[in-house]
């Protein structure tokens with residue numbers, strides 16, 4: 001591993017390529033150093049004891065863990081020395097305007113998958129880097145296509161940084177001995193088709209008909225229209241699901257559903273869906289709500305949720321097709337009748 005390109009050398013080369021590149025490279029470098037601190041914290045296991053670790057709720061109503069708060073403080077401290085125009089975090093109520101001269105804006109989910117802390121499963125940090133608009137009030141109302149860079153770090157058996165600077169996806173692994181990230185995989189490509197799906201199936205009765213139809217096709221396997229058997233995974237950590245899809249393909253769904261508060265799913269557009277969708281597309285995959293491309297959307301507010309279906313192109317397109325099926329669509333717009341009628345529940 002020692003011979004592989006270090007992240008700082010990789011960023012140094014990139015920083016000379018475009019007007020925003022220096023600022024983007026500095027932000028990625030700062031987030032990477034913060035992630036090393038977070039990796040050290042998570043690996044101590046001090047957070048694995050469930051007692052007394054909940055500090056309250058964030059502005060979106062999620063239970064906030066001590067590690068959520070610490071991770072947020074670490075990343076913000078690391079970014080504080082940079083001329084960033086505006087900063088947003090899952091743990092902040094509102095975006096913060098930092099430096100009006102700054103060229104970029106950064107949105108972060110400091111700790112993704114925090115319900116996995118107690119059970120010693122992979123968690124992560126997600127980030128999205130956007131250009132600073134003239135009106136900084138619009139910093140986090142840009143379409144996902146505006147992103148200059150995006151990435152996530154996974155704190156699992158390995159600490160890995162998945163990064164796109166808009167020209168493909170590269171993966172870096174943390175070298176603990178040298179205390180730096182090194183390039184492990186260049187130009188990652190997601191397989192066009194796959195036989196693995198991920199969804200929280202406990203919500204099945206709340207799903208809309210197109211989502212149920214897709215999962216029913218997967219479950220029918222070789223006896224159904226898909227004509228092949230599927231495997232299933234659900235980790236409950238977006239970063240870990242995305243990493244798996246980058247490694248061996250698959251489709252992930254966190255759709256909207258009929259539970260109160262889940263009309264737009266669970267995941268947040270600005271600091272979860274946008275960056276992960278950018279990575280999916282840059283690796284040859286796709287990301288959609290079922291009806292619209294995720295990267296075409298712009299958030300109305302910082303913590304806006306969005307249905308997210310992402311991964312191998314073929315399966316994501318199939319979910320979109322089902323969202324256009326007139327029979328299934330008709331049943332979405334008449335939910336009570338349809339749920340009981342079409343699916344005979």
Ligand SMILES: O=P(O)(O)OC[C@H]1O[C@](O)(COP(=O)(O)O)[C@@H](O)[C@@H]1O
Nearest residue numbers: 109111112113114115200236237238
């Ligand atoms: O518990 P559920 O409903 O299955 O939701 C799991 C999803 O929620 C998340 O944990 C949300 O992220 P946060 O932990 O940052 O709030 C995702 O990582 C994961 O995909």
Ligand SMILES: [Mg+2]
Nearest residue numbers: 109111112113
């Ligand atoms: Mg998250």
Ligand SMILES: [Mg+2]
Nearest residue numbers: 090109111112
């Ligand atoms: Mg989080």
